[in-house]
Amino acid sequence: MASLKELKDRIGSVKSTQKITKAKQMVAAAKLRKAQAAAEAARPYAERLATVMGSIATKVSGDGAPRLLAGTGSDKRHLMVVVNTDKGLCGGLNSNIVKEAKTQARKLIAEGKDVTFFLVGKKGRAPLKREFADAIGDGFDTSDVRNIGYAEAEAIAEKLVGMFEAGSFDVAHLVYPVFKSALAQDPVTQQLIPVPAPEAAEASDAVVEYEPDEEAILTELLPRYVKTQLFGALLEREASEQGASMTAMDNATRNAGELIDKLTIQYNRSRQAAITTELIEIIAGAEAL
Amino acid sequence: MALHFELVTPAKLVRSEEVHMVVVPGAEGEFGVLEGHAPFMSTIRDGAVQVYKTAGGEPESIEVRGGFAEVGDKGLTVLAEHVED
Numbered sequence: 030m031a032s033l034k035e036l037k038d039r040i041g042s043v044k045s046t047q048k049i050t051k052a053k054q055m056v057a058a059a060k061l062r063k064a065q066a067a068a069e070a071a072r073p074y075a076e077r078l079a080t081v082m083g084s085i086a087t088k089v090s091g092d093g094a095p096r097l098l099a100g101t102g103s104d105k106r107h108l109m110v111v112v113n114t115d116k117g118l119c120g121g122l123n124s125n126i127v128k129e130a131k132t133q134a135r136k137l138i139a140e141g142k143d144v145t146f147f148l149v150g151k152k153g154r155a156p157l158k159r160e161f162a163d164a165i166g167d168g169f170d171t172s173d174v175r176n177i178g179y180a181e182a183e184a185i186a187e188k189l190v191g192m193f194e195a196g197s198f199d200v201a202h203l204v205y206p207v208f209k210s211a212l213a214q215d216p217v218t219q220q221l222i223p224v225p226a227p228e229a230a231e232a233s234d235a236v237v238e239y240e241p242d243e244e245a246i247l248t249e250l251l252p253r254y255v256k257t258q259l260f261g262a263l264l265e266r267e268a269s270e271q272g273a274s275m276t277a278m279d280n281a282t283r284n285a286g287e288l289i290d291k292l293t294i295q296y297n298r299s300r301q302a303a304i305t306t307e308l309i310e311i312i313a314g315a316e317a318l
Numbered sequence: 319m320a321l322h323f324e325l326v327t328p329a330k331l332v333r334s335e336e337v338h339m340v341v342v343p344g345a346e347g348e349f350g351v352l353e354g355h356a357p358f359m360s361t362i363r364d365g366a367v368q369v370y371k372t373a374g375g376e377p378e379s380i381e382v383r384g385g386f387a388e389v390g391d392k393g394l395t396v397l398a399e400h401v402e403d
Contacts, residue, residue: 070330077326077395081359081388179328179399237390240346240360246386249361253385253399260328 033303036296040289047285053118054278061211061271068208068264075257082254086226089243097190097251100223101199106143108166108198109134110189110221112205112262113153114270115172120277122206122214122269123152129216130204131160145198149185150266167192177267182260189259190252193222205262206269211276214269221258224251321353322393323369325380327401332380333369340394341368341377342387351387351394358389367396 031039086098111130113123130153134144146161148154148168158165169185171177189201201222206214219225239246320336341350343365349358362385368377385398 067329071328073331074326074328074397077324077388077397081386081397085359182328183399237357237359240344240358246359246361250386257328 031295031299033296033299036292036299040292040296043285043288043292047282047289050278050281050285054275054282057271057275057278061268061275064264064268064271065208068261068268071261071264075261078250078254078257082224082250084237085239085243085247085250089247095244095248095251097193097222097255098224098226098247101196103199104142106145106198106200107137108145108147108189108192108201108222110147110149110185110201110203110259111153111157112203112266113148113150114266115151116270117152118277119270119273120280122273124156125214126204126206126216127153127156129218130157133202133204133218134161134164147189147201149263171263177263179256179260182256182263185259186252186256189222190255198222203258203262205266208265208268208272211272214273219258221255224254321351321355324393324395325367325382325401326395326397327399332401337369337371338373338375339370340396341370342394342396343367343382344387351389353393355389355394357391359386361386362396362398 086094089098109130111126113126117123130146134146137144144161145164145166146157146168147166148157149171151170151172154165154168167188169181169188171181174181192198193201200220202218203221204216204218206216208214321339323333323335323337323340324331325333339350339352341348342360343362344360345363346360348365349360351358362382364381364383366379366381368379370377381402382396382398383400383402385396387394387396389395
């Protein structure tokens, strides 16, 4: 049985832990609101771009299509772009993302493909390295960026498109968490390069004039589309991180509260027992006289 | 008699309003868009988009960088990567 002093110290330490988790929870809640607003603000651009892509990609097809749309003609070498967070304290979010990436990678390897990883964010590196030590390729560090924005997405996309044009991979997949609610963030995998042919938009009968021409526009549009996809993934990651963090910290705060209650009861019982023993000793002493 | 004009960047929807005319710096030269313009699509070069709220009024200039403009049934949509506020 722990002494009274030990119990008291223990309660104090759990209390200060609870204070920290509570603070982190509130910070995450505030940041979540901001991240959600940012994700929502980015939606119109992505939607419009997808519409335009759809209408133009159906017109330029066959031999004239740029490589970013048509692919290299092979699908041997796959690149997994895995978007993880940079900080921990967000529950199972990162391990879920890594699990999804691993499942996809194993599936591709079983089909006889080569898989390399391109890691965005710090937290995916260690667990992926354990299983695919030789497959960890380049990455992009976002840990010293305070407010993740379009500039980062641009930098990542340029790197990826550069790698694609240099011929270091045939197909790129993007693995990132999709923010559903503070309780649920589901990791998803989607093909990034070659750009999947968008659903054909409703064919409008109006003749659209293009300047310079369809192909030139499409060539300029595709890298932009990749950027937008990455930007969306980064924003989703941001919102997911804060959401997961909020939930995890809420649980931690509640657990700490339960532990404090339990320890307090134990402390009071021990104290009472000590007092009772002391009284018995005094009474026994008095009776002996 | 109004043209629906939207200016969108990845970060936000900058403008969505009814205007008289917009002059867009197209890759192959500036072009003005009024209501009822034929469907048209063009990449844009870095420069100022001039928004004329009313006919004959002073234009409002918005600096944009990188992107393209689309004219459809719904009006003019300019998708720009950066907008100088």
